[in-house]
Amino acid sequence: MKKEECTEMILSAMSEKGLTFGEMAEKVGRHEVWVATALFGQASMSKEEAETVGSVLGLDADCVKLLQECPYKGSLSTVVPTDPLIYRLYEIMAIYGMPLKAIVHEKFGDGIMSAIDFEVDVRKMEDPKGDRVIIELNGKFLPYKKW
Template identity: 55%
Template sequence: MAISEISTKFLAAKKAKGLSFADLEAKLGYDEVWIASVLYRQASASEEEATKIVEALGMGSEFVEYLTECPMKGGLDPLVPTDPLIYRFYEIMQVYGVPVKAVVHEKFGDGIMSAIDFSIDVEREENPKGDRVKVIMCGKFLPYKKW
């Protein structure tokens, strides 16, 4: 994913302010992954949310509208991503996709986990053998409609 020009400006402002996404979460009360998604133009904010974010970054109000637009989402290139951190999610899907599907169907019936009515969190889990990354995805179960 080429980082868009506008995202680059937001990230530069954030860096200049010396703020981490966790700092923004603490300051604004929104989750850090969601804030990152807004700045990388993968999610849109309301006027109010955008104003708060822009202010926290010390940017002018003319930047608000860039965060309220519904972005063209996705765009990782190539289709199978080459960055090792991001690829691991592809690998997890390749290896555990079918087993997870089987378990979801047993627990919920035919349907899916929504990726829209959805949140994703990243936590650091301390562990004497080496800390662990915890990624928690939580999406509404959507049963298939019959008609």
């Protein structure tokens, strides 16, 4: 079984059972964004976490095992995404990426934001002009080493 097939099984089972990523996160005991990341094959779960998911969703042993494997991270297609929400995030980085990089360098120096020591949160803010999506990226600053 390939990870993509396992992901399809997971999403199908969640849909059939009417479960959200937030509900899955409660069952696993982790943050909903991290759980969603793992269920999409971009993070590895512990044996206990994977077995919990398998039990809740009725997954076979191969899929439970795949949830525990170290993933090939960032394995999305290199083609510009066509899904509107993912495209907008891509567009945001195309427009604001260089300005954000410049501001990070002004405030912290020459370095990067870790994607390892990292957290993401998604919140909804109600607004009379239309609800707002708030995505918070929180990563440790890692300065480049000189040698």
